[in-house]
Amino acid sequence: MLGYTITQWLFGILSFLAVMFALLVVFSKNPVHSVLYLVLTFFCIAGHYLLMNAQFLAIVHIAVYAGAIMVLFLFVIMLLNLNEQHEPRRTSVSRIIGVIVAGLFLMVLVGVLKGTEQLQLTNTANAEAGLIKNLGQVLFNEFLFPFEIVSILLLAALVGAIMLGKKEVKENVNENRI
Amino acid sequence: MNGLIIICGLGLLAMISEIFKFRSVLFPLVLTGLLAALALNVWEWNNPMHISYFENMIGFDRSALAFSTVILAIALLWFVLAQDYFKSGQHLVDHYALVLFALAGALMLTGCKNMTTLFLGIETLSIPMYVLAASKKNDLKSNEAGFKYLIMGSFASGFLLFGIALVYGATASFDFEEIKAYIAVFQGELPGFFYVGVIFILIAMAFKIAVAPFHFWAPDVYEGSPVLITGLMSTVVKTAAFAAFMRLFMMCFSNVSELWVTLLAVIVALSLAVSNFTAVMQTNTKRMLAYSSISHAAFMLMIIMSDKGETASVNSLIYYSLAYSLASLSAFAVIYLVSKNGSEDITELNGLHKRNRLLTITLTIALLSLAGIPVTAGFFAKYFVLSQIPSDTLLWLTILAIISSTIAAFYYLKIVGSMFFADSYTKEPIVVQKSHAFVLIVCVVLLLLFGMVPGLITELALY
Amino acid sequence: MINGVSIDFYLVLSAVLFTIGAVGVFVRRNTIILFMCIELMLSAVSLLMIAFSTLHNDTSGQVFVFFTMAVAAAEVAVGLAILSMIYRNSKSIDSDTLSNLKN
Numbered sequence: 139m140l141g142y143t144i145t146q147w148l149f150g151i152l153s154f155l156a157v158m159f160a161l162l163v164v165f166s167k168n169p170v171h172s173v174l175y176l177v178l179t180f181f182c183i184a185g186h187y188l189l190m191n192a193q194f195l196a197i198v199h200i201a202v203y204a205g206a207i208m209v210l211f212l213f214v215i216m217l218l219n220l221n222e223q224h225e226p227r228r229t230s231v232s233r234i235i236g237v238i239v240a241g242l243f244l245m246v247l248v249g250v251l252k253g254t255e256q257l258q259l260t261n262t263a264n265a266e267a268g269l270i271k272n273l274g275q276v277l278f279n280e281f282l283f284p285f286e287i288v289s290i291l292l293l294a295a296l297v298g299a300i301m302l303g304k305k306e307v308k309e310n311v312n313e314n315r316i
Numbered sequence: 317m318n319g320l321i322i323i324c325g326l327g328l329l330a331m332i333s334e335i336f337k338f339r340s341v342l343f344p345l346v347l348t349g350l351l352a353a354l355a356l357n358v359w360e361w362n363n364p365m366h367i368s369y370f371e372n373m374i375g376f377d378r379s380a381l382a383f384s385t386v387i388l389a390i391a392l393l394w395f396v397l398a399q400d401y402f403k404s405g406q407h408l409v410d411h412y413a414l415v416l417f418a419l420a421g422a423l424m425l426t427g428c429k430n431m432t433t434l435f436l437g438i439e440t441l442s443i444p445m446y447v448l449a450a451s452k453k454n455d456l457k458s459n460e461a462g463f464k465y466l467i468m469g470s471f472a473s474g475f476l477l478f479g480i481a482l483v484y485g486a487t488a489s490f491d492f493e494e495i496k497a498y499i500a501v502f503q504g505e506l507p508g509f510f511y512v513g514v515i516f517i518l519i520a521m522a523f524k525i526a527v528a529p530f531h532f533w534a535p536d537v538y539e540g541s542p543v544l545i546t547g548l549m550s551t552v553v554k555t556a557a558f559a560a561f562m563r564l565f566m567m568c569f570s571n572v573s574e575l576w577v578t579l580l581a582v583i584v585a586l587s588l589a590v591s592n593f594t595a596v597m598q599t600n601t602k603r604m605l606a607y608s609s610i611s612h613a614a615f616m617l618m619i620i621m622s623d624k625g626e627t628a629s630v631n632s633l634i635y636y637s638l639a640y641s642l643a644s645l646s647a648f649a650v651i652y653l654v655s656k657n658g659s660e661d662i663t664e665l666n667g668l669h670k671r672n673r674l675l676t677i678t679l680t681i682a683l684l685s686l687a688g689i690p691v692t693a694g695f696f697a698k699y700f701v702l703s704q705i706p707s708d709t710l711l712w713l714t715i716l717a718i719i720s721s722t723i724a725a726f727y728y729l730k731i732v733g734s735m736f737f738a739d740s741y742t743k744e745p746i747v748v749q750k751s752h753a754f755v756l757i758v759c760v761v762l763l764l765l766f767g768m769v770p771g772l773i774t775e776l777a778l779y
Numbered sequence: 780m781i782n783g784v785s786i787d788f789y790l791v792l793s794a795v796l797f798t799i800g801a802v803g804v805f806v807r808r809n810t811i812i813l814f815m816c817i818e819l820m821l822s823a824v825s826l827l828m829i830a831f832s833t834l835h836n837d838t839s840g841q842v843f844v845f846f847t848m849a850v851a852a853a854e855v856a857v858g859l860a861i862l863s864m865i866y867r868n869s870k871s872i873d874s875d876t877l878s879n880l881k882n
Contacts, residue, residue, distance in 0.1 A: 145782045153792045160796050160819055164803035169811050176815050179796075183826050186792075190781055190833040195841055202848050203822065207855050214859045215811060218866050235805045243798035246512050246790075276838040277845070283370035284432045287424065288849045290324055291440045294417040295853035297331065298447030301410040302860040305867075306453060432843060439850045443857055450861050459865045466861060467813065470854045471804055474820035477847060478797060481824050484840060485786075485831035509790065 145189060152189070156182035173211050177204045194270045317369055317376050318360065319353035319384055320423045326350075327416035334409040342412060343399060350392045357385045368429060372491055375429045378778045379630045383426040383559040386634065390551045390641045391419055397649050397755045398544050411451070415548070418444040422556035431480045431490040434560055438476070438524065441556060442469045445549065449541040461540025468533040472523035475516050482513025492568040499571045514569055518576055521564070525557045526606075527613045528587040538606035543655060546602055547648030550609045551641040558616050562633055565620055580621050581713055587614035588720040596727045601651050601662050604727070605644070608686060611724060612640050615701050618717065622704035627778055632700035635773045639693035639766060643685040646759035650679040653748060665731060667740030674748060678756040680732050685763050687728040688721055693766040700774070781833050789830035796823035808874045810865075814858050821851045 142150075159179040163172050180203045187196035277285060326349040333342045361381050368375030376384070395415075402408050421440030428434040446469060450462020484490060486507050487498040499506065519530065526534035538546045565576060587610050595607035619633045651660060653675060658664045669676040685694035698721060705714050748756075766772060781789070796819060803816030825844045832840025866872050 143783050146784055149784045149788065153788070156792070157795055157799070160799045163815055163819060164799055164807065164812070169809060172812050172815055176819065179819065180822060183822055186789075186826055187829055189784075190829055192829050192833065192841055195829060195844055198845070198848065199822070199825070202852060203818070207818065207852055210855060210859060211811065211815065214863060218863065218872065233806070236802050239798060239801045239805065242801075243794055245515075246509070246794045272838050273841060277842050280371045280839060281373075281432065281842050281846075283373040284430075284436050284846055287433070287436045287440060288846055290327070290417055290420060291436060291443060292849060292853055293327075293331075294414060294440065294444045294447075295856050297410050297413050297417075298444060299856040299860040301407050301414075302447060302450060302453065302857070302864050306406065432846060436846060436850070439853070443853055446857055446861070450864065453864060454868065456865070456868045459861060459868060463810070463858075463861050463865060466854070466858050467804070467817070470817045470858070471801070471820075473850070473854075474797070474801070474817060474824065477821065477824040478827070480843075481793075481827045481831065484828065484843075485790075485834070488831075488835040488837055490839060490843065 148185070148189060152182045152185045156186075169215050170212070173208055173215065176211075177208050180204045180208070194273055317374070317427070318356040319388060320374075320420060320427070322349055322353040322356070323416055323420045323423060327413050327420060330409055330412040330416060339409060342409070343395075343402075346395060346412065346416070347392070350388055350395065354385060354388050354392070357381055357388065361385075372493070373430045373433050374424065374427045376427045378776075379634070380427040380559070380563075382630075382634050382776060382778065383555065383637070384423050386638050386641065387419070387422050387426065387552055387555055390555070390645060391415075393645060393755050393758065394544070394548060394551070396751050397547075397645075397652070399751060400749070401542075401544050401652075407451075411448070414444040414448055418448070418548075419552065422552050425556040425560040428560055428563060429492050431484070431492075434564065435473075435476060435480065437560065438557075439473065441553060442473075442524075445545075445553060448545045448548070449537060451545065452542055457540040458542065459540075461537045464533050464540075465537045468523060472520045472530075475523070476520035479513045479516030479518075479520060482509045482516065486510035486513065492563070496568050496571065499569070503571060511572070511575055514572060514575060515579065517564070518579060521557070521561050522583055525554065525561065525613050525617075526610055527583050527617065528590040528610065529583075531587065531590070531610050534610060535603045535606040538609075539600055539602045539660075543602065543648060543652040543660070546605075547645055547652070550605065550644045550648070554609065554613065555637040555641055558613075558633060558637055561617075562620055562630065566626060566629065577621050580617055581710060584614045584617050584621070585713060585716055587611060587617075588716055592720045592723045592727075596723065599662055601660050601665070604662065605647060605651075608724065608728075609644065611720060612636075612686070615698065615717065616640075618701050618705055618713070621706075621710070623706050624704045629704065630778055631774045631776065632697075632704060634776075635693075635700060635766070635770065636697040638773060639685060639697040639763070642759050642763050642766075643682040643692075643694060646678050646682040646756055646763075647686070649752065649756060649759070650675050650682070653746060653752060657746075662731065662734075666734050666738035667743075668735040670740065670743055672746040672748060674753055674756060675746060676735050678760050679735065681760050681763055683728040683732055685767070687725040689725070691764065691767050693763045693770070695767060696770040696774075700770075781830060786830060786834050789827060793823045793827035793830070796820075796826070810862060810872045810874050813874070814855060814862075818851060818855065821847060 156179055159175045159182065162175040163179060166172050166175060180199065184196040184199045187199060326346055329345065330342060333339050360376060361378060367377050402411055418441050421437050424433060424437035425441060428437050446462050446466040449465045450459050452458035483495065486509065487495045489495055489498065523530040569576065591607045591610035595604050598604040598607065616633060616636055619629050619636060622629050654664055681692060685692035688694045688698040702714055702717060707714065800816045800820035800823060804813055807813055825847050828840050828844050832838065862872055
């Protein structure tokens with residue numbers, strides 16, 4: 139079709155959708171809509187993963203981001219009843235910072251346009267690199283130590299979130315219970 | 317490595333103590349654990365068995381051991397200081413566990429040899445700190461401090477990750493040594509986005525150590541957090557972040573130094589200018605110390621820029637971070653004790669010498685050290701920095717550093733003056749517990765000792 | 780080239796997504812949307828990491844993305860806990876109410 143392969147077509151469509159939904163996340167007024175658009179963005183990104191033969195990560199990405207993190211967001215929005223919010227326009231300072239960020243983006247693009255042809259590629263293509271078996275072998279050999287540290291990190295986040303989320307109990311009640 | 321394992325174990329032990337009801341002995345257990353970790357560090361220093369562990373993910377060479385010893389020693393003093401702070405709150409066990417997990421992250425940062433451990437170390441250090449910054453649950457200021465810290469921290473993590481991804485894309489590796497070897501081989505023909513990646517990592521690290529123009533969150537977070545947590549941020553967190561900064565840029569990216577040295581020079585100049593002029597105008601002691609910490613971070617960055625060889629720079633960085641941490645810890649300790657029944661305003665320190673001699677002497681020595689006046693450790697710390705800057709190319713930076721230290725000395729000495737000569741609204745004496753007095757005296761003695769015999773640190777054989 | 784798509788396109792795509800997220804952090808005042816923008820930034824980075832991993836045929840890039848996800852989840856959990864605490868104290872999560880710490 140028009141000289142492009144199916145993968146290239148899929149890449150184009152998914153990229154367009156991802157960017158469009160990402161813009162909608164930032165510019166929609168209602169937080170609930172933002173959450174839903176973000177879920178759609180994540181699905182598009184997972185589609186990209188599938189195109190790159192990273193099947194397992196595509197599933198994990200949907201399960202963790204769309205399934206867990208975004209549900210947490212929705213939960214908090216519903217719990218605090220934050221559906222409609224009118225927010226005033228931002229001041230000029232934040233606009234300036236926005237311009238700076240856009241400038242950084244320009245820097246990245248300049249970096250991209252000169253030099254990817256210089257990449258030194260050594261390994262040969264292997265379509266099975268994204269399968270669970272290969273991932274597991276790398277994760278539990280090379281990356282064993284970071285894997286253990288992630289457990290400490292998650293434990294710390296768990297303790298912290300519970301400590302902050304819990305309502306304060308009155309002092310004497312607390313003493314009695316302990 | 318043993319230190320890291322012990323600290324992780326202590327964190328878990330702290331959580332179990334709630335279930336098995338040995339909360340009351342938790343404090344001595346933590347102290348013993350920290351002492352054991354310190355002793356094992358010294359033992360590892362004398363018997364270097366394995367330098368790197370887990371497929372070169374983490375490695376405790378002598379410079380890493382020196383940094384982790386500094387962190388553990390400061391943490392030990394901090395725990396003694398914070399004993400009654402823990403008791404006052406409801407979430408004693410959670411606080412212990414969070415501080416210990418943050419400490420584990422800090423130790424990991426001192427020994428990181430891989431982008432994965434660098435990233436996870438930063439996060440393991442930061443996430444408990446976000447929670448601790450927000451830990452005064454009914455105080456909106458504390459909540460806000462935690463929130464700002466979290467937003468800025470995760471924003472910086474985004475930049476760090478983007479930088480890591482670009483560097484990985486260019487070199488196909490996360491390992492510091494492999495990246496360094498790759499740069500050495502393909503120097504001059506690296507893709508453009510590799511340099512963008514290095515700059516992004518630099519920006520992210522500048523956020524984490526709070527130097528201008530990425531410092532704007534620091535004064536707010538320092539002011540809003542509980543005093544002792546601010547003390548932890550400006551000592552342990554800073555030292556760990558600098559250890560990682562040094563490993564990353566002096567070891568991994570040393571072959572592209574012409575790129576980042578120029579950027580660092582700009583960052584240092586901006587930080588020196590912004591911090592010292594703003595610090596003069598502050599009325600809150602914690603905000604003042606936040607700006608002072610920015611200017612000290614700029615000094616530490618100057619060490620990383622030096623071209624006088626790795627050993628000399630690492631030695632002076634360790635000396636600087638030790639001197640700064642001790643002075644800063646004792647300053648925050650005094651603010652903590654003074655503000656217990658009062659505010660954190662600078663005027664609260666007026667006429668302090670009529671209320672408590674020990675606090676006055678400690679704060680005087682600490683501020684003199686921060687200002688870099690001789691006999692205290694701060695003098696040699698600044699002296700080593702200025703002697704290491706390449707004087708032919710960066711003479712203007714040296715001059716700027718000297719001018720800004722003079723301004724800094726002015727506002728430190730103003731506080732010292734008001735402690736001795738200004739009238740306070742109350743003459744009520746401040747009672748200092750024995751354990752607190754012990755910490756203050758240890759800090760003062762160490763500051764004076766290192767100020768008189770700097771060779772104790774700078775002549776350590778690191779390699 | 781990854782399945783016929785040049786790596787340049789992946790770089791541009793993830794840079795665009797990253798920038799949308801980063802700009803969102805600065806222009807929005809609703810703190811919940813602010814967190815979502817940070818999530819967007821992180822997943823843009825994950826996309827780039829996996830593209831490079833496929834390009835170099837090196838599995839470690841994909842494993843790194845696992846750690847990114849774990850960290851993102853941890854940050855969100857802590858962040859939302861702080862937000863709900865702020866809401867309990869001030870009955871608003873607009874970032875304008877969070878300006879007690881300014882001179």
